[in-house]
Amino acid sequence: MEEEQLYIVGEMKVIFFENASNFYKVMLVDVIESNLPQKKDEIVVTGSFGQVTEDTVYRFFGTVVEHPKYGVQFQATSYQQEKPTSKNGLISFLAGERFPGIGKRTAEKIVETFGEDAVDIILDDPDALKKITGMTPKKREMMRDVLMQTQGTEKILITLGNYGFSNNQAANIFNFYRTETLTVINENPFKLVEDIEGIGFKKADQLAEELDFPAEHKSRLKGGLYATLQELCLSNGDTYVDGTVLLERTIHLLEQSRRFIIQDDIIIEALMEMVMDMKVVEEHSRFAIPSLYFAEEGIASSIDRLLKKKSVIDYPGVNLDKEIEAMQKKLHIQYGASQIEAIKSALSSPFFILTGGPGTGKTTVLNGIVQLFSQLNDLPDDPMEYKDIFPILLAAPTGRAAKRMQETTGLPSSTIHRLLGLTGQEKDSDEIYTQELEGKLLIIDEVSMVDTWLMHRLLKSVPQGMQVLFVGDKDQLPSVGPGQVLFDLLNCKSLPQVELNEIFRQSGDSSIIPLAHEIKNGLLPQDFRKNQPDRSFLPCQTHQIEQVIRQVVEKAKQRGFTAKDIQVLAPMYKGPAGIDAINKMMQEIFNPNDDKKRREVVYFESTYRVGDKVLQLVNQSENNVFNGDMGEITAIQFAKETEDKVDQITILFDTVEVTYNRNNWNRFVLAYCCSIHKSQGSEFTMVILPMVKQYGRMLRRNLLYTAITRSKSKLILCGDYAAFEMAVESSGDIRKTLLHEKLERNLKSEKIFVSDEGETAIKKAETFPALAAEAAAVEKFRPEKQAPSVVQNNLVKEEKNVTQTIYHLTMEQIIRGEVDPMIGMENITPEMFMAK
Numbered sequence: 001m002e003e004e005q006l007y008i009v010g011e012m013k014v015i016f017f018e019n020a021s022n023f024y025k026v027m028l029v030d031v032i033e034s035n036l037p038q039k040k041d042e043i044v045v046t047g048s049f050g051q052v053t054e055d056t057v058y059r060f061f062g063t064v065v066e067h068p069k070y071g072v073q074f075q076a077t078s079y080q081q082e083k084p085t086s087k088n089g090l091i092s093f094l095a096g097e098r099f100p101g102i103g104k105r106t107a108e109k110i111v112e113t114f115g116e117d118a119v120d121i122i123l124d125d126p127d128a129l130k131k132i133t134g135m136t137p138k139k140r141e142m143m144r145d146v147l148m149q150t151q152g153t154e155k156i157l158i159t160l161g162n163y164g165f166s167n168n169q170a171a172n173i174f175n176f177y178r179t180e181t182l183t184v185i186n187e188n189p190f191k192l193v194e195d196i197e198g199i200g201f202k203k204a205d206q207l208a209e210e211l212d213f214p215a216e217h218k219s220r221l222k223g224g225l226y227a228t229l230q231e232l233c234l235s236n237g238d239t240y241v242d243g244t245v246l247l248e249r250t251i252h253l254l255e256q257s258r259r260f261i262i263q264d265d266i267i268i269e270a271l272m273e274m275v276m277d278m279k280v281v282e283e284h285s286r287f288a289i290p291s292l293y294f295a296e297e298g299i300a301s302s303i304d305r306l307l308k309k310k311s312v313i314d315y316p317g318v319n320l321d322k323e324i325e326a327m328q329k330k331l332h333i334q335y336g337a338s339q340i341e342a343i344k345s346a347l348s349s350p351f352f353i354l355t356g357g358p359g360t361g362k363t364t365v366l367n368g369i370v371q372l373f374s375q376l377n378d379l380p381d382d383p384m385e386y387k388d389i390f391p392i393l394l395a396a397p398t399g400r401a402a403k404r405m406q407e408t409t410g411l412p413s414s415t416i417h418r419l420l421g422l423t424g425q426e427k428d429s430d431e432i433y434t435q436e437l438e439g440k441l442l443i444i445d446e447v448s449m450v451d452t453w454l455m456h457r458l459l460k461s462v463p464q465g466m467q468v469l470f471v472g473d474k475d476q477l478p479s480v481g482p483g484q485v486l487f488d489l490l491n492c493k494s495l496p497q498v499e500l501n502e503i504f505r506q507s508g509d510s511s512i513i514p515l516a517h518e519i520k521n522g523l524l525p526q527d528f529r530k531n532q533p534d535r536s537f538l539p540c541q542t543h544q545i546e547q548v549i550r551q552v553v554e555k556a557k558q559r560g561f562t563a564k565d566i567q568v569l570a571p572m573y574k575g576p577a578g579i580d581a582i583n584k585m586m587q588e589i590f591n592p593n594d595d596k597k598r599r600e601v602v603y604f605e606s607t608y609r610v611g612d613k614v615l616q617l618v619n620q621s622e623n624n625v626f627n628g629d630m631g632e633i634t635a636i637q638f639a640k641e642t643e644d645k646v647d648q649i650t651i652l653f654d655t656v657e658v659t660y661n662r663n664n665w666n667r668f669v670l671a672y673c674c675s676i677h678k679s680q681g682s683e684f685t686m687v688i689l690p691m692v693k694q695y696g697r698m699l700r701r702n703l704l705y706t707a708i709t710r711s712k713s714k715l716i717l718c719g720d721y722a723a724f725e726m727a728v729e730s731s732g733d734i735r736k737t738l739l740h741e742k743l744e745r746n747l748k749s750e751k752i753f754v755s756d757e758g759e760t761a762i763k764k765a766e767t768f769p770a771l772a773a774e775a776a777a778v779e780k781f782r783p784e785k786q787a788p789s790v791v792q793n794n795l796v797k798e799e800k801n802v803t804q805t806i807y808h809l810t811m812e813q814i815i816r817g818e819v820d821p822m823i824g825m826e827n828i829t830p831e832m833f834m835a836k
């Protein structure tokens with residue numbers, strides 16, 4: 001016999017605890033009725049609840065649990081608000097205080113019209129209340145809103161649960177669409193892929209199948225295209241995808257998700273519609289997510305703006321050479337020729353990039369620039385004397401890099417997120433209002449780590465007249481997010497830039513820096529396997545890595561090195577030479593718990609103890625803690641000891657202590673060993689770097705180079721020599737981006753012609769030339785066939801800043817004589833042509 005499900009009907013009296021991010025609540029309920037084995041007048045109910053109101057009666061379903069400290073509790077798996085059961089009850093509910101302005105007569109009319117299911121009918125059909133005469137649109141809207149808020153949230157969360165979404169996913173979905181959740185999902189479940197992080201195409205497609213969306217439904221095709229485009233950009237770091245690749249990969253995804261053959265033509269049709277609707281942007285058969293496309297566009301135009309207004313900054317009556325000469329004397333330094341060139345260019349260009357490998361003097365030059373800039377602009381040497389506004393702003397992509405910058409320049413520095421007032425939780429597609437920065441000079445370090453979205457936001461907030469100086473090492477790993485902004489900027493040779501190549505650190509000082517430079521150039525030096533005072537190579541097999549690292553670390557510990565000084569870097573998490581295994585081993589060396597005196601907790605596969613070294617994985621600007629920051633666990637508190645009644649871990653970072661409830665423990669990991677990507681922007685006294693063939697496609701030159709340059713004074717390389725060779729030989733893929741092109745185009749002020757007619761047809765033909773029939777059909781739309789009025793119209797369209805290009809007639813084509821640029825332009829004046 002099936003067991004009856006346990007339930008409680010009761011009035012919610014008070015919420016003890018709630019977590020806004022996932023709806024988890026702990027509340028006290030006065031029991032009216034229940035089928036619990038033990039009768040109770042009141043009980044604590046826990047679980048995920050939407051908006052619940054005090055003094056309201058709910059029916060909870062779930063199980064009884066015995067809490068070690070608080071005794072019997074009811075863990076609710078689902079719940080609903082008790083609806084008034086009789087007609088009279090329903091009338092007084094609808095005429096109650098919740099619905100201001102609704103009197104008894106209107107409530108009666110509603111119940112007469114819809115019966116006892118009135119609430120459900122109103123919730124399901126937005127137009128239902130139109131049937132009630134005498135109700136103004138405002139009142140109708142108010143009533144539905146209130147019902148949505150009280151009953152709707154629960155209904156939505158329950159429905160999402162039935163669709164197979166976890167509590168967290170349901171909370172994210174609901175928080176995004178609010179009361180529109182079910183309408184959006186029923187209309188197009190694939191929107192979830194676009195809007196909600198963590199929901200992939202397959203999950204959306206399962207739901208769509210349940211909702212009877214056919215395999216060839218346009219929304220499904222578009223959802224597949226968008227998901228593929230997004231996935232390819234995010235996994236490869238590209239900012240666009242070639243048309244043919246996009247089609248092939250999308251068809252594969254669609255056919256894999258449901259066994260149904262998808263024809264090319266319907267998918268092309270769907271793609272064209274997306275382009276027309278601006279869901280996807282196309283340029284020369286390359287397809288991009290709008291937020292990325294326009295971010296690149298924005299970067300290019302911001303730089304253009306910075307350079308065009310005033311291309312040279314002059315200091316009347318000042319001879320920069322002489323000033324630099326004087327500064328060299330004062331600082332007892334002799335700058336190299338490129339260093340002098342860098343200082344001069346940085347001071348006299350509105351926008352300037354300084355690049356170079358380790359030890360080439362970037363920091364030295366940066367300090368020189370700051371000193372001279374302060375002198376030329378009559379700024380006080382001591383930042384403490386700055387009033388209100390800091391004239392020189394310094395920032396870096398990570399907290400650690402910002403801190404290092406502050407130490408080397410003596411000026412206050414922050415993360416870019418903090419500088420812009422971003423929380424780090426923003427969606428990249430969000431159009432965020434970023435305030436203009438105030439100051440005279442903006443210096444950004446570690447620019448190689450800045451992705452396309454962040455760079456766009458940063459440059460957008462630079463006001464006219466503020467000088468911008470980017471510093472970075474182009475050979476480091478590119479940003480985690482899409483793009484390779486520093487690489488593209490440097491590739492645009494007309495942008496003011498200097499690359500420092502001379503190594504200034506004494507060769508006797510370090511053998512790590514020359515090693516880094518050789519690796520950068522694609523070589524392993526002859527002496528790679530020879531032990532040096534500051535570096536050594538320990539050959540070993542994959543299964544020996546853990547043992548070798550253990551020996552090195554134990555020895556180092558005996559010599560006084562702490563967990564903070566030593567950083568193991570690896571490119572992968574899993575496997576015997578992976579980050580997870582090494583972390584476990586290192587934890588036992590640096591923070592063992594043999595006597596069981598240290599507090600510890602288990603979270604998924606990791607054990608966390610007081611004293612552990614941990615790494616922050618996300619930006620949390622409200623606490624001034626950022627992705628890549630390292631800290632130490634200073635306290636672990638168990639649920640029964642905390643006010644919120646949840647397990648908590650407290651971590652001390654450089655300057656702040658942050659406490660994380662258990663549901664946020666995914667924001668950090670053990671950090672004795674971390675990924676090379678996560679180590680970007682940081683430096684450590686000793687770096688231990690294993691490399692084995694099992695790391696496979698991760699064996700790349702820029703990864704090896706980045707890892708090696710994290711070491712300040714000791715570098716231990718271990719593993720397979722052949723793996724190091726493989727890494728150094730693999731120069732890695734250049735990401736596919738449009739930024740370089742856009743920069744060149746802007747700087748040359750090249751114009752793009754936009755045709756108005758036959759858009760879809762032309763685009764189709766140009767994008768997929770295989771469709772020859774289409775190409776023939778659109779011949780009449782080509783510019784040379786168009787009347788002057790059309791071309792004129794196009795110029796007007798461009799004036800309105802229409803960035804969605806339809807038919808391109810590039811300067812190159814004109815130069816190559818492929819098209820006569822004057823055809824159809826007889827009535828156009830040069831002014832109209834040049835108009836922006």
Ligand SMILES: Nc1ncnc2c1ncn2[C@@H]1O[C@H](COP(=O)(O)OP(=O)(O)OP(=O)(O)O)[C@@H](O)[C@H]1O
Binds near residue numbers: 333336358363
């Ligand atoms: N012109 C110079 N004359 C003498 N020493 C120099 C000169 N330029 C730099 N150095 C010295 O070389 C070393 C490396 O310089 P610096 O720290 O500025 O380089 P960097 O490019 O910032 O290096 P990293 O990226 O490793 O931090 C420092 O000890 C610095 O004092």
